[in-house]
Amino acid sequence: MIVNHQEAIYYLESPKLVQYNNDSSIKLEGSIKNVNNSVFDVSIEKNNIVSSNKFDKKNKNYTNNEDLVDLKDSKKNKSKINKRERKNFNINQKDLLHDESINDDIVRVHKFSKKKNKNKQVIINEINFDKNTNLNKNDLNQKSISINNSLTIQELSDKLNFSEAEIITYLFLKGISVTRNQSIDVLTAKDIALHYKFNVLEEDNSIIESSNLNKFHLDQSNTNSSFVQRSPIIAVFGHVDHGKTTLLDSILNTKLVRKEVGGITQAISAYEMQWSYDSNSNKLVFLDTPGHEAFTDMRIRGAKVADIALLIIAADDGLKPQTIESIKLIQKYNLPCIVVINKIDKTNVNILKLKEVLSEYDILDREWGGQSIIIEVSALLGRNINQLLDNICILSQLQKLSADISSLAQGTILESYLDKQKGVVANILIQNGQLKLGDTIIVDKVIGRIKNIINPQNISINSSGPSSIVQVLAFSVMPKAGEIFYCVNKEKEIKNHLSSIENNKSSLNNDLRLINNKISGDYKRANNQLKLIIKTDTQGSLEAIVHAFSKIPQTKVSIHLIAANIGDISRNDVELALASESILVGFHVDLINDVKNLIKMYNIHVKTFSIIYDLIDYIENCMLDLIDFEYEPDIIGKATVQTVFSINKGVVAGCYVNIGKLQKMSNINVYRNNELLYTGVLNSLKRIKNDVNEVLADNECGVLCNDYNAWKPLDVIEAYQLQKKEKKL
Numbered sequence: 001m002i003v004n005h006q007e008a009i010y011y012l013e014s015p016k017l018v019q020y021n022n023d024s025s026i027k028l029e030g031s032i033k034n035v036n037n038s039v040f041d042v043s044i045e046k047n048n049i050v051s052s053n054k055f056d057k058k059n060k061n062y063t064n065n066e067d068l069v070d071l072k073d074s075k076k077n078k079s080k081i082n083k084r085e086r087k088n089f090n091i092n093q094k095d096l097l098h099d100e101s102i103n104d105d106i107v108r109v110h111k112f113s114k115k116k117n118k119n120k121q122v123i124i125n126e127i128n129f130d131k132n133t134n135l136n137k138n139d140l141n142q143k144s145i146s147i148n149n150s151l152t153i154q155e156l157s158d159k160l161n162f163s164e165a166e167i168i169t170y171l172f173l174k175g176i177s178v179t180r181n182q183s184i185d186v187l188t189a190k191d192i193a194l195h196y197k198f199n200v201l202e203e204d205n206s207i208i209e210s211s212n213l214n215k216f217h218l219d220q221s222n223t224n225s226s227f228v229q230r231s232p233i234i235a236v237f238g239h240v241d242h243g244k245t246t247l248l249d250s251i252l253n254t255k256l257v258r259k260e261v262g263g264i265t266q267a268i269s270a271y272e273m274q275w276s277y278d279s280n281s282n283k284l285v286f287l288d289t290p291g292h293e294a295f296t297d298m299r300i301r302g303a304k305v306a307d308i309a310l311l312i313i314a315a316d317d318g319l320k321p322q323t324i325e326s327i328k329l330i331q332k333y334n335l336p337c338i339v340v341i342n343k344i345d346k347t348n349v350n351i352l353k354l355k356e357v358l359s360e361y362d363i364l365d366r367e368w369g370g371q372s373i374i375i376e377v378s379a380l381l382g383r384n385i386n387q388l389l390d391n392i393c394i395l396s397q398l399q400k401l402s403a404d405i406s407s408l409a410q411g412t413i414l415e416s417y418l419d420k421q422k423g424v425v426a427n428i429l430i431q432n433g434q435l436k437l438g439d440t441i442i443v444d445k446v447i448g449r450i451k452n453i454i455n456p457q458n459i460s461i462n463s464s465g466p467s468s469i470v471q472v473l474a475f476s477v478m479p480k481a482g483e484i485f486y487c488v489n490k491e492k493e494i495k496n497h498l499s500s501i502e503n504n505k506s507s508l509n510n511d512l513r514l515i516n517n518k519i520s521g522d523y524k525r526a527n528n529q530l531k532l533i534i535k536t537d538t539q540g541s542l543e544a545i546v547h548a549f550s551k552i553p554q555t556k557v558s559i560h561l562i563a564a565n566i567g568d569i570s571r572n573d574v575e576l577a578l579a580s581e582s583i584l585v586g587f588h589v590d591l592i593n594d595v596k597n598l599i600k601m602y603n604i605h606v607k608t609f610s611i612i613y614d615l616i617d618y619i620e621n622c623m624l625d626l627i628d629f630e631y632e633p634d635i636i637g638k639a640t641v642q643t644v645f646s647i648n649k650g651v652v653a654g655c656y657v658n659i660g661k662l663q664k665m666s667n668i669n670v671y672r673n674n675e676l677l678y679t680g681v682l683n684s685l686k687r688i689k690n691d692v693n694e695v696l697a698d699n700e701c702g703v704l705c706n707d708y709n710a711w712k713p714l715d716v717i718e719a720y721q722l723q724k725k726e727k728k729l
Helices: 054-059 065-085 137-142 153-160 164-173 186-195 244-252 293-305 321-332 351-359 385-399 491-499 507-516 539-551 571-580 593-602 612-625
Strands: 002-005 008-011 144-146 199-201 227-229 233-238 269-277 280-288 308-314 337-342 373-376 402-404 410-419 423-432 440-443 446-449 452-454 468-473 484-488 528-536 557-566 583-587 606-609 631-647 650-663 667-672 675-681 684-687 694-696 700-704 716-724
Touching: 153 164, 153 186, 164 186, 186 199, 233 244, 233 293, 233 321, 244 269, 244 280, 244 308, 244 337, 244 385, 269 385, 269 468, 280 385, 280 468, 293 321, 293 410, 293 539, 308 321, 308 385, 337 351, 337 385, 351 373, 373 385, 402 423, 410 539, 410 557, 528 539, 528 571, 528 612, 539 557, 539 612, 557 571, 557 612, 571 583, 571 593, 583 612, 606 612, 631 700, 650 684, 650 716, 684 694
Parallel strands: 144 199, 233 280, 233 308, 308 337, 337 373, 528 557, 528 583, 583 606
Antiparallel strands: 002 008, 227 402, 269 280, 410 423, 410 484, 423 468, 440 446, 440 484, 452 468, 631 650, 631 716, 650 694, 650 700, 667 675, 667 716, 684 700
């Protein structure tokens, strides 16, 4: 039997002859085993199968009128028989259809007859498909989701394709009250996704997008293009205080460490040098990334633009959290890597043990049969530095890095800040093409014209080529760090570019939103709030500070950022702090005299910092000041009631002190059969007939409480003092 359903043909798995009509006037042509030539019409009411003969009328050629009359008579007889047996007709569900691609509960059959079946719908709704049918790849993708940052209820609703009301109701039943515009943390969002049977992926592989310029795949088929070998970008990763900047000092013959405030790197820094290898002079571009936990975004930015990674590990300290984070970044972006074991000049270092630990992260030394390059150096003594630079040149040659110098410049914004005299300054990495004065540059929706190009030696130049890190003066507003820039020369290209831009929210915006509007599955919004206004020198610093704030526990006190901007502290900032009753905090910014006078006049709380550790500690201390002290009981003694008697002042319990001591005005719990009956204060304590302040163990005493008289023999008195607990966020 054939059932025609929207141009699809379904074949019976086990064909059966359901009804047989022994009318000699019906002539069946061909074999019933031939599916394409066998047509068997059965008229069934609702929930059964109908096959019309409309197309047979059109396509069949009748040889004479007698055949046509016989056919009509046979149909009438067949219809009568079917009407009588219609109610007894059952379809075996297992034998009817067998098609794994069908997942509809209702299959609608095409209406062949417009007149007779105009108001009828023939539905097959008794077909149950195997529940164990495997989903296809598209279905699996639709049920998988990745959640790596905070989301509003509205955004999560769009991502899961469930209504906002359903999600809000689910959270409300769990005791969490939210609105559609409030953000929830990652754990709560994942819990909701799991509740709706989604497969929550641990990592979002979409971070590495083909649109990013961290790895160029240039089309060299264009004969008009001029491709040349370009210099490698080498990103230096490692945990804080493992000697990254000291190593660069040894490579560059500089004294960068002395210039760093607090002895730590707090921004991406770029350096260039020339190194002679294989009779050729090779330009090497180094990116020094911060090692502090708060600067995660900067390390990701460095990994995206790098061609080679240097992983610095201190021989005396081993693998630390940011070392492991850097290893994951390097592996995620498939960066050729050289592991540099630093500080080998120190005593009591176990390099063999360190290599064994590295092997657990799939980093195996070539000497051990692996593919990783591991070089032992002493940055302080300059040992094996030449060997390191030679290996960098070899890796660069193997990659065959190239760029098109005839095209307009493309690259990445590494950092941006506001200079008092120059205005908006952007540190950029050119990854392809030539950047020239007067070029129109586009970053996201920010457009500018190149007015000045400044090289690392602080010299103004007219143009710069691939693998160059320069400062440009071009923008009226600060571009986002980490964004890709393009240079164009036609107005049409500008319009096309702007129309193709999606309004993606940066990680900074996500962190800001999470801090100011945080709802977690573990707690409701804290009642106490620390209101802050933050001013920093660069966008990267602001990202790191906001990211650090998002990591601070906020169950008891929440951080509310009134404003977070780049630039020096101004009169407007002071006035905003006064109006909002906020603390004004600056990082690497200055206070001019007029602002200092205004601060004194209004007695505004203003604090500036140059080291991120100190800033974070200060904020945490401010949050702790808003927390009330919590107390915990410190048991000082136990006693048992032996007798009870009344006096004018109340009921006295005659007790025997078993452990420790009873103390006047101490807190007590009264237990009877291990059940707590009373919690209060021991108001009066007597030894024989004398009032005393305390009674030690193995002594009898009289106990009186002003608001408790229900003493009974064998009651247990537990005396304790309340001790202040250490404040914790």
